[in-house]
Amino acid sequence: MGIRLLKRAPVQADYPDDSALIQGITNNERKALDTVYQQSFGQIKQFILHNNGSEQDAEDIFQEGLLAVWRNIKSGKYENQKNVKLSTYVFQVCKYRWFEHLKSAKAKYSTRLNPEYDIVEEDNLAQLQEEEERASYLRSLFEQLGEKCQQILNLYYYKKKSLAEIAQEMDYTPQSAKNEKYRCMQRLKAMHQA
């Protein structure tokens, strides 16, 4: 999977259009996720409530769906859908996933439940499950690292903080923050390979 080039840019206050919002998502900005929630969650919830789901189902599907959208944006897969508004895309991914969920609930009995989902380039059920299993395996590796390691890797690679900021936050010198980051990364890779 490819990764887009990232700039440690200052957090934007808001997102005038989709391309700003997508940049915000690429940079893992909290505010961007909030914006997507405001734009899309209500619609997704209505849809799931009208299709045999509960509010909790809506939240689960939104969580999985937005994570998939984020991944597709990072890997460049979303660019194929460039003419689709982001909120429409998020809704379609969630809708597809909800149908897949209903289908999986009785996969053994029906070949297809509802053909009306309209997203083309999504993964099939087996892929979704595999992905989920792999994600939970990787998480279990990550959680085997000590708390400090988890924190430093999260701050650097997820939150995109500079080593100077991390040093301040975690009470390290910038040099030792850098060494720790390296050491934790090497441990995680070693577990990965084992």
Place this chain on the structure above:
Amino acid sequence: MEVSEILMDRMDKYLEGAMSEEEIKAFESELQTNSELAKAFEQHKETILTIESIGMKDEIAEVIRQNRNQGEKKARTVSFNRSAIAVAASIVILIGAFFFLKPSGTSSGPSLYSSLYQADPGLPTLMGATDNPIFSDAMVSYKEGKYQEALESFNVLSVANPGNDTLAFYQGICYLELNRTQESIQSFDQIDPSKPIWGNKAAWYKAMAMLKADEVQNAREILEQIATDNNHRYQKEAQSALARMSE
């Protein structure tokens, strides 16, 4: 290939767009010619993506939780402002609830069960000709509250489909409704609790079955696990159940 700290810095700088044009050129041509480096670089990117995915998943969960709480707060404020009658009415209801609930003893398993339990709504039964008619009928019976009939059909199906989570789950609910709590617990035990949807549901309903069987301590242990799991869809329910149990 052993990645040195210097190399890791270079890879990070490259990914962050923090290199000069010359550095970028040099790094990219090395990538082209050194397949070991290219492999190490791919691996580095994948590890970063793992870290980011974990952070992202947790943060989305946090966004959902916070917006949900804000929504609830708003809803409360609105109903408060709407009229004094609503307030008065809710006080009356609260007083009523106090007298109604207190004597029955909120700490006994079965009474907790009856205040917490809500049957699962079941699955849609709009199915085409290719679908399994037994499953469809079972679901219809289930939704009509004919749990004995539904159970018989689910049992037939589970012989042909051993290890099916959906069947195990609805068998468990039927047993629970039919007061066969031990069989209900056994059905829920067949489902791997780490599975995101059926596993979460099974854990919650297993706790319900234990309450109904008055195994309060066992139920509490499960509820405590659910309550501390931020990704669990029944986290909120488990937390409020535990709060009631310690009243």
